[in-house]
Amino acid sequence: MMHVVIIGVGAMGCLFGAFLSPLANVTLLGHWPEQLAALSHDRLALIGVDGRSNHYTIQATNDPTAVPPVDLALILVKSHQSEQAAALAKQILAPNGLALTLQNGLGNLEILTAELKPHHTALGTTAQGATMIKPGIVRHAGHGPTYLASTPATAGRLTAVARLFNQAGLTTHLVDNVDGLVWGKLAVNCGINPLTALLGVPNGFLAENEPARHVMMAAARETAVVAQALGVTLPYPDAGQRALEVAQATAANHSSMLQDILRGAPTEIEAICGAVVENGRYAGIPTPVNEKLHQFVINNQRLKIEDLLVAFNL
Ligand code: KPL
Numbered sequence: 001m002m003h004v005v006i007i008g009v010g011a012m013g014c015l016f017g018a019f020l021s022p023l024a025n026v027t028l029l030g031h032w033p034e035q036l037a038a039l040s041h042d043r044l045a046l047i048g049v050d051g052r053s054n055h056y057t058i059q060a061t062n063d064p065t066a067v068p069p070v071d072l073a074l075i076l077v078k079s080h081q082s083e084q085a086a087a088l089a090k091q092i093l094a095p096n097g098l099a100l101t102l103q104n105g106l107g108n109l110e111i112l113t114a115e116l117k118p119h120h121t122a123l124g125t126t127a128q129g130a131t132m133i134k135p136g137i138v139r140h141a142g143h144g145p146t147y148l149a150s151t152p153a154t155a156g157r158l159t160a161v162a163r164l165f166n167q168a169g170l171t172t173h174l175v176d177n178v179d180g181l182v183w184g185k186l187a188v189n190c191g192i193n194p195l196t197a198l199l200g201v202p203n204g205f206l207a208e209n210e211p212a213r214h215v216m217m218a219a220a221r222e223t224a225v226v227a228q229a230l231g232v233t234l235p236y237p238d239a240g241q242r243a244l245e246v247a248q249a250t251a252a253n254h255s256s257m258l259q260d261i262l263r264g265a266p267t268e269i270e271a272i273c274g275a276v277v278e279n280g281r282y283a284g285i286p287t288p289v290n291e292k293l294h295q296f297v298i299n300n301q302r303l304k305i306e307d308l309l310v311a312f313n314l
Contacts, residue, residue: 001023001024001025002023002024002025002071002072002160002161002164003024003025003068003069003070003071003072003094004020004024004025004026004027004070004071004072004073004074005026005027005028005029005067005070005072005073005074005092006020006026006027006028006029006074006076007029007030007073007074007075007076007077007085007088007089008028008029008030008075008076008077008078008081008085009028009029009030009031009032009035009036009039009060010030010032010035010076010077010078010132011130011131011132011138011139011256011259012076012102012126012128012130012256013028013030013074013076013077014028014035014044014046014058014130014132014138015046015128015130015138015140016074016076016102016128016170017044017056017058018044018046018054018056018058018138019165019168019169019170020164020165020168020170021056021057021058022056022168023164023167023168024164024168026058026059027058027059027060027061027066027067027070028058028059028060028061029060029061029062029064029067029088029092030060030062030077031062032135033062034135035060035135035136036060036061036062037135038134038135038136039058039060039135039136040060041136042136043055043056043057043058044056044057044058044136044137044138045136045137045138046138046139046140047133047137047138047139047140048140049140049141049142049143064088064091064092067092069092069093069094069095069097070092070093070094070097071094071096071097071098071157072097072098072099072100072157072161073088073089073092073093073097073098073099073100074100074102075089075099075100075101075102075103075108075112076102076103077103078103078260078265078266078268079103079104079105079107079108079268079270079271080266080268080270080271082101082103082107082108082111082112083111083115086099086111086112086114086115086116087115089112089115089116090115090116093116093120096157097120098120098121098122098154098157098158098161099112099116099120099121099122100121100122100123100124100148100158100161101121101122101123101124102124102125102126102146104185104186104189104193104256104268104271104272105186105189105268105270105271105272105275106182106183106186106271106275106279107271107275108123108271109121109122109123109178109182118151118153119153119154121154122148122149122150122151122154122157122158122161123148123149123178123181123182124146124147124148124149124181125146125147125181125182125184125185126144126145126146126147126170127142127144127145127146127185127188127246127249127250128140128142128143128144128146128170129141129142129144129203129249129250129252129253130253131253131254131259132259139252141250141252141253141254142203142249142250142251142252142253143171143249144246144249144250145171145172145173146165146170146171146172146173147172147173147174147175147181147235148161148162148172148173148174148175149174149175149176149177149178149181149182150174150175150176151176151178155174158174159174162174175235177233177235179227179230179232179233180232180233180234180235181235183223183224183227183230183232183234184234184235184236184239184242186223186227186272186275186276187220187221187223187224187227187234187239187242187243188220188239188242188243188246189268189272190219190220190222190223190243190272190273190276190290190293191206191216191217191219191220191223191239191240191243191247192206192216192243192246192247192255193255193256193257193258193268193269193272194219194257194269194272194273194293194294194296194297195212195215195216195219195293196254196255196257196258197255197257197258197260197261197267197297198293198296198297198301198302198303199212199302199303199304199305199308200258200302201258202251202252202253202254202258203246203247203250203251203252203253203254203255204247204248204250204251204252206243206244206247207244207247207248207251209305211305211308211309211312211314212305212308213244214312214314215289215293215308215312215314216240216243216244216247217239217240217241217243217244218240218289218312219243219273219289219290219293220239220240220242220243221238221239221240222276222280222287222288222289222290223239223276223287223290224238224239225285226276226279226280226283226285226287229280229283229284229285230279230283256268257269257272257297261300267297269293269294269297269298273290273291273293273294273297274294276290277290277291277294289312292311292312296311
């Protein structure tokens, strides 16, 4: 059995933990006291996409010395906690172990490789949606594919990881274009995350509401233009269309940024829209949509549809 530690005990950490726990030796490692308490007193309840609950016994701890050396450290913390997670991964990886980030935003693989040798690191993205209902209870809000970027140094181990994920029911594919993968997901996050957070709506609303859909698609397409200027080939032809498809596939989900705002936690806006604005400046590409979304989130604003019409001249 593969030894897996999931660093991050939020909704996504719990979702992956629940799916992998029947097939691997899984430990959740994190700092959220209420979550750790809930998981130590009771089993994790996962409400499936069909509305039915299943329960999982998963070890959860805040003590890295209690975790045996692991084959896979799956990083599912927020982007501002990446440095800390990389240091933890270094502490607990087995000699041939792999730290795999499935986080949102730019810069996470670079943070891992600053701490670990490149052959111990890997990057993936996931379009799975999960919502934290309360400590100990997570809702699986939508299935979406997971992609893992393999390199010659990691291909063998990532093939085994992909096999495990697929057997567990998490559809996973290996790809070899890491930049395309990360920018491809970034464009979707730029479209969905800030808008859902600002409007306080589930992802599906952006697909249904005309002005919201327009801004979502514009933010995603703007990100694609920056990617293109940097020489990155995206894994799909139209980023706006892709954001729309993900919003539809995860319609019931509260995006991770909306969940962050609702619980008063820091958002990943810098690693998402902030990174696009910065790279746009570097590449000489204007990014007015991402700039506005970035500013609204930084200012902790709440918007109504009428505000969108004014802000984006619709
Ligand atoms: O990555 C996500 C997020 O919420 O951070 C999506 C895919 C948009 C699902 O909500």
